[in-house]
Amino acid sequence: MSAFEKALRATLLLAVEDDTGLWQIPLEMQVAVPGASIAEAVELARDVVHYLLDEKWVIGVKSEVLGAGYNDIDQRLFRTRLADSIVWTEPRTSDECFAIRVTDLGEEYYWEKLDGR
Secondary structure: OOHHHHHHHHHHHHHHHOOEEOOHHHHHHHHHOOOOOHHHHHHHHHHHHHHHHHOOOEEEEEEOOOOOOOEEOOHHHHHHHOOOHHHHOOOOOOOOEEEEEEOHHHHHHHHHHHOOO
């Protein structure tokens, strides 16, 4: 299994379990791909999230402050924010946060194609 496939599976599992803050994904990339630097993990996370969005397996969501619950946002805005390095670092309580939320299609794909692989 390639590094991208490992990262994809790990990220989709996180999203299936709960809304997943973007800052959580690079940490998971370092577990899925041992030896990856934080810069490599962020780049891999960015690529995986773009792929998941393209496949419509996740949507981007936003919270005005950490822990306040996430709301749907314009997906073009969300994609634009993925280029911003600040969204990949853990936010302070007062910071806006961006996350991914699995769609029905993404959850179906995970359970039918990836679970148990």
